[in-house]
Amino acid sequence: xxxxxxxxxxxxxxxxxxxxxxxxxxxxxxxxxxxxxxxxxxxxxxxxxxxxxxxxxxxxxxxxxxxxxxxxxxxxxxxxxxxxxxxxxxxxxxxxxxxxxxxxxxxxxxxxxxxxxxxxxxxxxxxxxxxxxxxxxxxxxxxxxxxxxxxxxxxxxxxxxxxxxxxxxxxxxxxxxxxxxxxxxxxxxxxxxxxxxxxxxxxxxxxxxxxxxxxxxxxxxxxxxxxxxxxxxxxxxxxxxxxxxxxxxxxxxxxxxxxxxxxxxxxxxxxxxxxxxxxxxxxxxxxxxxxxxxxxxxxxxxxxxxxxxxxxxxxxxxxxxx
Amino acid sequence: xxxxxxxxxxxxxxxxxxxxxxxxxxxxxxxxxxxxxxxxxxxxxxxxxxxxxxxxxxxxxxxxxxxxxxxxxxxxxxxxxxxxxxxxxxxxxxxxxxxxxxxxxxxxxxxxxxxxxxxxxxxxxxxxxxxxxxxxxxxxxxxxxxxxxxxxxxxxxxxxxxxxxxxxxx
Numbered sequence: 001x002x003x004x005x006x007x008x009x010x011x012x013x014x015x016x017x018x019x020x021x022x023x024x025x026x027x028x029x030x031x032x033x034x035x036x037x038x039x040x041x042x043x044x045x046x047x048x049x050x051x052x053x054x055x056x057x058x059x060x061x062x063x064x065x066x067x068x069x070x071x072x073x074x075x076x077x078x079x080x081x082x083x084x085x086x087x088x089x090x091x092x093x094x095x096x097x098x099x100x101x102x103x104x105x106x107x108x109x110x111x112x113x114x115x116x117x118x119x120x121x122x123x124x125x126x127x128x129x130x131x132x133x134x135x136x137x138x139x140x141x142x143x144x145x146x147x148x149x150x151x152x153x154x155x156x157x158x159x160x161x162x163x164x165x166x167x168x169x170x171x172x173x174x175x176x177x178x179x180x181x182x183x184x185x186x187x188x189x190x191x192x193x194x195x196x197x198x199x200x201x202x203x204x205x206x207x208x209x210x211x212x213x214x215x216x217x218x219x220x221x222x223x224x225x226x227x228x229x230x231x232x233x234x235x236x237x238x239x240x241x242x243x244x245x246x247x248x249x250x251x252x253x254x255x256x257x258x259x260x261x262x263x264x265x266x267x268x269x270x271x272x273x274x275x276x277x278x279x280x281x282x283x284x285x286x287x288x289x290x291x292x293x294x295x296x297x298x299x300x301x302x303x304x305x306x307x308x309x310x311x312x313x314x315x316x317x318x319x320x321x322x
Numbered sequence: 323x324x325x326x327x328x329x330x331x332x333x334x335x336x337x338x339x340x341x342x343x344x345x346x347x348x349x350x351x352x353x354x355x356x357x358x359x360x361x362x363x364x365x366x367x368x369x370x371x372x373x374x375x376x377x378x379x380x381x382x383x384x385x386x387x388x389x390x391x392x393x394x395x396x397x398x399x400x401x402x403x404x405x406x407x408x409x410x411x412x413x414x415x416x417x418x419x420x421x422x423x424x425x426x427x428x429x430x431x432x433x434x435x436x437x438x439x440x441x442x443x444x445x446x447x448x449x450x451x452x453x454x455x456x457x458x459x460x461x462x463x464x465x466x467x468x469x470x471x472x473x474x475x476x477x478x479x480x481x482x483x484x485x486x487x488x489x490x491x492x
Contacts, residue, residue, distance in 0.1 A: 055328030062336075069336035072328055082344050082351075089356045096363045098370060105363075112360040132353035140348050155341070160334045164341030220330065 022094070029087035033080030037152050040076055053224050056153045078155040081143045111135065122280070123287045130283060133172075137165060138279045145219050145271025149263070156274070157220040163212040169282040170208035173289045180291030181298060211281055215274045222266025230259050456480040 044057055056072035063069075092108040100106055115131040123130060141156060148154040155161045177185050189200040234252040241251060328334075459480050460473060 053330060055330050055332055058326040058328060061326075064336055067335050070328065070334060072337070075337065075340055078341060078344055082348050085348060086351050086355075089351055093355055093359045096359055098363060098367050108356065108360050109364065112357055112364070115357075132357045133349050135356070136345060136349040136352045139352070140345060158328070158337065159331060160337030161341040163333065164338040164343075165345050167338060167342055168345050 023091060026087045026091040026094075030084040030091070033083045034077075034147065034150055034152070037073070037076050037080050037147075038150065041073060041152065053227060056155075056158055072158070073153040074155040074158040074161055077147050077152050078140075078144055078161055081140060081147060081155070085139055085143065119283065122283050127283070127287065130286070134279045134283060137169075137282065138275045141165070141215065141275035141278055142272050145274065146267065148219075148223065148267045148271070154219055154223065154267075154271070156215060156271070157223050159212060159216040162216045163208075165215075165278065166208035166212035169211060169278075169285070172282065173207065173285045176286050176290040179298075180294035184291060184294050207285060211278060215278050218270055218274045219266075222270050226259060226262055226266055229262055230255055233258060452481065452484050455484060 040059060041057070044059055056074040058070045058072050059076065060071040061068050062071065092104050092111075094104070095102060096105055096108070100109065112131075112135075115135045116128060119127055119131040119134055144155040144161075146154075148157075174185075177188070189197050189204075191200070233254040237252050237254040241253060456477050460476050463476065
């Protein structure tokens with residue numbers, strides 16, 4: 001197929017072919033961070049002590065003002081996700097051509113087009129600049145949650161990490177609200193009556209908090225339930241196989257297969273779902289918070305003022321020219 | 323070695339900051355490297371497609387114009403041909419009339435000449451006859467009278483006679 005395309009476009013044959021070695025390096029760049037995380041986990045590993053629901057392991061502690069900075073497993077995994085996504089993006093966008101002849105370009109274009117269509121459907125054409133952000137949030141969140149499939153600690157079950165994203169989301173919402181004018185934004189808190197001001201402030205602040213808690217809670221609960229079920233199943237299988245002699249009695253038979261089904265729900269489905277919900281909530285909040293009429297009114301006023309200023313300037317210029 | 327872990331619910335400002343930075347970094351990576359590049363390529367492709375479409379439209383317009391031109395030229399040629407034919411027909415008809423007129427004139431000329439020559443012949447014959455008769459009657463009269471008469475007087479006499487005969491014929 002490549003040949004036929006190249007024969008149709010003879011000028012393409014001169015274009016440089018993607019270097020396979022670089023592709024290999026990029027794939028390695030996607031895999032190695034996770035391998036490194038697994039290695040770290042093993043190095044610092046805590047030997048199985050039964051059921052133990054805790055937060056992420058702390059690898060290093062850095063003394064910082066305000067609070068100690070912890071380099072945890074979650075931090076490491078989220079860094080790994082960012083690096084892997086960086087490599088993935090580089091891999092997908094290598095050797096882009098006007099007439100696509102590689103699958104990776106089709107995938108890249110598919111992602112971009114779908115994101116743009118999604119943002120456009122939900123927010124309108126004016127917000128198309130949001131689509132890279134939406135893609136970034138979705139990819140980061142989904143891959144962070146999915147990293148639990150590798151046996152790593154999913155960073156999304158650490159509230160601090162999800163809270164970071166929620167802060168970005170909240171900043172965007174507030175930024176777009178402020179586009180209708182600071183006074184307008186401020187006045188919004190005293191509606192419908194000034195008495196509602198505390199509640200309005202709380203509801204404003206509750207948006208990022210609820211977003212963070214929703215995401216974190218879903219992933220963490222999946223992790224907790226999975227752990228509990230796994231532990232429970234091993235004791236059930238121990239009870240079932242008690243009669244059998246020797247080592248077979250302690251063989252966790254029921255732990256084969258059943259946790260995998262749960263994992264499909266909690267790790268794969270829930271992870272992707274939460275990523276999607278987080279992105280959707282961000283864009284919907286931005287869209288709903290954006291005072292479109294007020295913004296347009298201000299823009300019109302600004303433009304009128306500018307025209308007026310130019311109109312004033314023009315006679316002066318003409319005078320100078322004369 | 324003692325394994326330290328975070329609490330299940332623990333908020334850490336630095337973690338928040340790190341994760342915030344991660345998201346922003348990933349956003350810029352996506353924006354510059356994925357969306358920027360892909361959109362550039364896509365707009366280039368759109369441009370190329372647009373160029374092809376424009377070319378096609380222009381070519382079709384040109385063809386349409388040419389067609390109009392040829393059509394009008396063809397019409398013009400048709401009209402020209404019609405005009406030439408009409409001219410030829412008119413000229414032919416004129417020529418035809420001319421020829422017929424000519425033929426008629428000639429025929430009438432010939433007729434007239436023929437009539438004239440017949441008349442001439444007749445007159446000549448009459449004269450000859452008159453001479454003959456007058457000569458004859460003179461001879462007869464000479465014989466009868468046995469004397470010479472003045473032929474001129476005689477002739478005049480006979481001519482008057484013949485004329486009276488001719489008058490009688492009429």
